[in-house]
């Protein structure tokens with residue numbers, strides 16, 4: 001059981017009813033600054049008023065009453081009650097919990113199976129998937145796993161950028177300079193080439209932009225030729241995206257992109273009109289958001305065409321209807337912060353009670369060698385290339401470290417891709433970070449391969465010991481140097497909750513690094529396989545580490561190979 005909870009329970013009992021709820025007690029329990037003050041402490045200040053006693057006195061009285069059975073000692077230190085856990089007893093309990101619950105260790109049902117829609121990845125068709133979209137994909141996927149671990153039901157939605165004036169422009173470009181064969185050979189690169197040429201020529205030829213807009217209008221009106229071209233561009237793009245999703249082993253519950261909402265725009269306009277929010281301004285339809293300190297949101301252009309915002313409004317309404325979400329998340333770069341603020345404000349203005357359940361989950365930029373990436377300038381890093389390079393670097397290291405490994409290619413893939421994913425997730429998501437592949441794929445340091453390697457080493461010990469059945473083992477370990485690792489293992493259920501609360505996969509990644517470091521230190525300083533009467537208990541610890549590392553990596557979307 002969770003130590004904090006155990007302490008909250010004995011405190012509840014000692015305090016009696018009506019003074020503080022179990023949850024309130026739980027939230028007050030702290031970790032002391034240094035371990036000579038115990039493992040956990042409970043401050044009594046806030047009880048002074050209700051109990052009409054000095055905090056010091058309350059602490060002393062509490063220590064008298066508390067059931068001290070499961071602790072090494074419980075002492076009053078000034079206004080604090082300090083708890084020293086019975087390391088052997090608590091430790092054995094933590095290990096037993098992990099070995100019996102296995103992958104379910106740390107799982108809770110806080111979410112009560114509520115639906116959470118997660119708008120993630122959402123690349124734009126006819127363009128390569130960028131590093132930014134990779135971030136959205138892996139952060140969204142990890143969040144989905146974290147929500148699920150906390151008892152929610154995540155729904156992963158790929159809101160493909162498959163609609164908008166840029167497709168009108170692309171059609172104009174294709175009709176002017178394109179060839180079917182060329183596109184078929186290398187779809188996305190070719191389409192990007194047309195798109196770049198369009199922008200270059202549009203600088204001289206101002207009519208091109210108008211033509212692009214006209215073609216998009218045609219598409220919105222269901223024109224046959226426009227629709228056919230659009231479908232073709234979309235299919236070809238999706239094919240390439242799917243190879244990347246396959247490689248990352250990430251799947252989606254829906255690929256309803258922007259185009260899906262084309263026939264749902266009228267409802268948005270109708271709703272906004274009925275609520276009296278739509279205003280005409282120079283021929284366009286807008287919503288005023290001055291009250292929210294935000295710029296006006298354009299809903300319909302002068303020519304009647306809808307916008308990114310209009311489609312997002314339709315999508316949110318559709319998602320509420322379809323999934324009745326308890327949370328509606330958007331994993332999208334920080335540069336779109338204002339867009340999501342506007343969207344939320346519009347639903348608030350329209351008095352939808354679920355407006356507050358809309359959450360933008362922003363993240364920072366990835367730069368490569370200090371440079372920002374953009375499609376229009378042609379400075380694009382192809383995601384596929386990054387993944388291929390990572391796999392190559394992983395293969396090289398495996399080749400030197402473990403040349404006889406079976407399944408080398410598969411492991412190289414799990415390590416290379418895992419390294420890229422882990423690197424993305426280990427930093428708090430709002431931070432920008434630079435990407436130097438050699439660092440990312442190293443087997444030492446704060447990397448994914450380091451965590452994977454720690455896990456593989458644990459598995460190798462278990463193999464050496466003949467993978468004994470440990471379910472009925474007495475898991476008491478008297479060696480104090482095991483305590484650090486066990487304590488971290490016991491913290492996992494809290495970590496799962498914290499990652500959810502902060503919407504931060506990095507909480508899990510940092511935890512996995514901590515656990516790996518503690519375990520490797522233990523491993524270096526003790527003879528795990530020594531034939532004494534605690535051998536099986538130590539193997540139980542090793543197995544628990546393997547289970548929790550595997551589960552942490554799984555939540556991040558990273559494999560934990562048994563050998564590497």
Ligand code: ARG
Nearest residue numbers: 119122123124159161312332
């Ligand atoms: N396709 C957009 C882009 O690449 C991201 C879409 C995010 N999702 C949304 N519902 N707006 O910038």
